[in-house]
Amino acid sequence: MASTMKAMVIRRTGGPDVFEEAELLIPEPKAGQVLVKIAATSVNPIDCKVRSGAVAILPPFPAVLHGDLSGTVVEVGQDVRKFKEGDEVYGLVGWTGGEGGALAEFAVCDEQLLAHAPRSLPLDEAAVLPVVGITAYQGLRRKIRLEKDRMLLVQGGSGGVGHIVVQMGKAFGAQVAAAASSDEKIAVVASAGADWTIRYDQETAAQYVERITGGKGFDVVFDTAGGANLPLSFEAARRGGDIVTIAARAIVDLSLMHSKGLNLHVVFSLLPILYGEGRAQMGQDLEAIARLVDDGLIRPIIYPRTFSLSSIAEAHRFLETESHYGKVLVHVQ
Template identity: 35%
Template sequence: MKAISYARYGGPEVLEYGEVREPRVGPDSVLVRVRAAAVNPVDWKCREGYLDAVLEPVFPVVPGWDVSGVVVRPGAAVTEFRAGDEVIGYVREDFLSRGTLAEYVAAPVRTLARKPRNLSFEEAAGLPLVGLTAYQVLYKALAVKRGETVLVHAAAGGVGSIAVQLGRYLGARVIGTASERNHDFVRGLGGEPVTYGEGLAERVRGLAPEGVDAVFDTVGGDALRTSANLLAPEGRLASITDDDVVEYGGRYCFVRPDAEDLLRLSELAEQGVVSVHVSETFPLERAADAYRRNQEGRTRGKIVVTVAGDDGPPG
């Protein structure tokens, strides 16, 4: 089957398009015909070796954790899905090897949920990782309540844009940092935009003089330090990028696959609560260009790779 893969750590230049071995389907997995796969910053961080201490690579590595597609064949123990079912998945395992930037992926059932019927395959592919991240931070780590004020960093990005929508659904007031060119986009999601950078603390205090009840940090560094000083008494702080958050009494969060959470996100998408903005798509053979664009760090919403090919299963 055709896929993107890399045989060593490095930049986008190590990515190759070509034939790789066909995936084996275990008893608790299903074979998914990939229709689209989203690009995430964690993908290139893995490719460059930044997560080597926690995720062992089995080269050649097919990158990608997000997927939308169609079930081709369920494993022997699988009762949750049948051939022909449309699914989405955050297909992350505890090692790097069998990713989603391929014509087919063998996905453990614990990583999958049914695809939202109202989203295209491209939109649906952009939901799992960012949606689960936003959901698990807001609902679990921060336990946001109705009437609270939440500060979301990088509110126009993949995670941030979903966090704004979920925060509003929870009944919170959401303030979101974004460049001025993305202020209207953030307003359209239901957030109150503020420009990031120098003077951020003063701008946020102008909107929330008593402080904010919760901060969702997706940036780290200076933004994290500033955020710690913007909390109201009993305020909560969580970061997905900077483990120094624990020094400020906050929580470091790493998203995990959860079929129940993912199904809930699919339901919220069908209810119109959550939408996915796809800024750009690339064909599979140009995935390296998609990662180059993602590494520029100014993406509004999601970048998605589309997969085309014959409809027959491998083997």
């Protein structure tokens, strides 16, 4: 194997044009780590925020970004028990701690942050699942225990997290409504299995709550937009219901939440990567998600336009237009 690899790095924060190609040494796995030859990665909103400097999460420069990956184990470090050379895996690389990111031909990964890739998906497509799958699973299984026949509303149902929440909600036996902003995106949430669809730009919360729940409200609202959208989720929930959000960085009036006795749950799936606690649970969640995929209960929806490692700037620029649906895939090999 060669000693160097191609990578896309940033040496400062800024717009998508800060990405540049670099030749880096292929890292060596330490104890508990494996070296993965990366097949693909995907773009998540957090990747764009890190690149732009909008959040205070940044590995040392020159920084290799992105956490999602799929690929093949080519070398194992000491004390690795879960994987062997040749295993196809998917999961996360702990890029925030200087372990390197997924925008490279190879990465060393903590074995706890990986699982065997779903057998029923092409290996490159598995790369779109880790962040969104873990976020959905933590929200519906770890934060709450979504029960059969509960009424679930997914705000932003055609997005990366949203379309997985729709499918996972159905897999867990819920009755699912999903909101989106265009006819194209409504078709996406319908294909994901939503029982009801909502054009949120054409219906008020009061109107769709009456139409779908008879005015009672939803048992669970999974809000992928957050921020200024949270009060709409409070309005859509039944008294005593649960709100799960992945975007709580906002100043929001909680009066309605208080008066309805709602429970607010925040999911920030990168915490184990940032602080090291809970990494084993992430691996367990990835294993559970792979089983759901192989059981035919989840299938990621990938936007038709895909990108290569060299065109990562275009991939970031495209994601920031918010015109996509599902997930944006980046082929590395």
